[in-house]
Structure formats: C-alpha cells, structure tokens
Amino acid sequence: MLLGAVRCVIATAPLYRPTMPRTGKPFSVTMTNCGGLGWVSDKDGGYRYQATHPVTGRPWPPIPPVLLALWDALSGYPAPPEACLVNVYGADAKLGSHADTDELEFAAPVLSVSLGDVATFHVGGTRRSDPKVRMRLHSGDVVILGGASRRAYHGIDRIHPGTSDLLAEGGRINLTLRRVMLR
Numbered sequence: 216m217l218l219g220a221v222r223c224v225i226a227t228a229p230l231y232r233p234t235m236p237r238t239g240k241p242f243s244v245t246m247t248n249c250g251g252l253g254w255v256s257d258k259d260g261g262y263r264y265q266a267t268h269p270v271t272g273r274p275w276p277p278i279p280p281v282l283l284a285l286w287d288a289l290s291g292y293p294a295p296p297e298a299c300l301v302n303v304y305g306a307d308a309k310l311g312s313h314a315d316t317d318e319l320e321f322a323a324p325v326l327s328v329s330l331g332d333v334a335t336f337h338v339g340g341t342r343r344s345d346p347k348v349r350m351r352l353h354s355g356d357v358v359i360l361g362g363a364s365r366r367a368y369h370g371i372d373r374i375h376p377g378t379s380d381l382l383a384e385g386g387r388i389n390l391t392l393r394r395v396m397l398r
C-alpha cells in the first residue's frame with residue numbers, strides 16, 4: 216500500500232536530480248516531494264522549501280494518508296507534516312553528512328521510512344566533527360530524529376545492492392516527513 220502510494224506520487228511529480236548550491240554539482244540521489252511544501256536545491260537558489268515542482272512548475276501531490284497516519288502514531292507532534300521528501304538511491308548513490316535545518320519548526324521530529332535495499336546510515340551530533348554511529352537501515356525501518364537529535368548530522372554512506380526484492384528496479388527509496396512551519 217505504501218509503495219503503491221509512492222509510485223503514484225512519482226507518476227504525478229516526476230523524479231529529478233537536484234544540484235548543489237553554488238557549485239551546481241548534481242546529487243547522486245534523485246528526488247521528488249509530496250505535501251504542501253517540498254524541499255529542493257539548485258545552484259542559484261540553494262536549499263529551500265517551495266510549493267511547486269522545479270521542473271513541471273506544478274504543485275506537489277498530497278502526502279498519502281498512510282504516511283500521515285504513521286506521523287500521527289509516531290511523531291508525538293500535534294500537527295501534520297507539510298513536506299515529504301522522496302529520495303531515490305541507485306546502487307552507487309550516497310547522501311553526504313548534513314543536518315536538516317531548512318525548517319522553521321524544530322519541536323517536531325524528522326521521521327523517515329526506508330524501502331528497498333539496505334543502506335548504511337550514519338548519525339552523529341550537532342557538530343559535523345562529533346563522533347558518528349553507523350547502522351544498517353532495512354526496508355520498513357523508521358528513523359526518528361527528534362529532541363536532542365533533531366539537528367544531528369546524518370547521511371547515507373552506501374547502498375547494499377540486491378538486499379531487498381521490494382523494488383523491481385533495485386535500489387532504495389527513503390521518505391522523509393517534516394514539519395516546516397511553526398504551528
């Protein structure tokens with residue numbers, strides 16, 4: 216059910232490849248979003264949230280009810296997320312260490328769901344130089360960065376190809392639910 220809903224989101228709001236602020240270097244991950252706001256990045260505009268898809272110019276599709284129910288059950292936050300970032304990782308994709316700081320609301324956690332191949336995830340402290348722990352995220356795993364870890368540095372070191380048969384095309388999908396605006 217969740218995967219079907221994600222496929223519908225991607226059919227409406229196609230995956231695209233963001234670029235890094237200033238350098239314009241392409242991400243190895245492709246992305247799209249659902250929700251009233253979506254997280255985007257490009258050379259000229261940098262990291263930001265916006266209400267429309269940067270390629271189609273259309274509003275993002277709504278967040279599927281199954282994800283809103285997961286947020287209600289696990290977030291401990293009394294309002295819904297406005298943003299769900301969909302990250303798609305091929306066999307060689309990575310996501311460099313970063314903290315999620317483009318939101319206005321930090322009282323809400325960031326909640327992410329992994330689908331498909333296993334990934335090596337790292338999480339550290341609020342300074343880039345803080346020690347990191349590494350763990351393997353499997354399909355169906357949920358990570359919540361909340362409280363003291365809300366602004367923790369985290370990233371994806373590598374994908375382990377062939378470790379799940381959920382996605383016919385292989386690779387991994389990660390869904391990140393975020394509250395952007397203050398209540």
Ligand code: SIN
Pocket residue numbers: 300302310327336369370371389391
């Ligand atoms: C992210 O930090 O945007 C995604 C993390 C993940 O893929 O697990």
Ligand code: MN
Pocket residue numbers: 313314315369
């Ligand atoms: Mn993140």
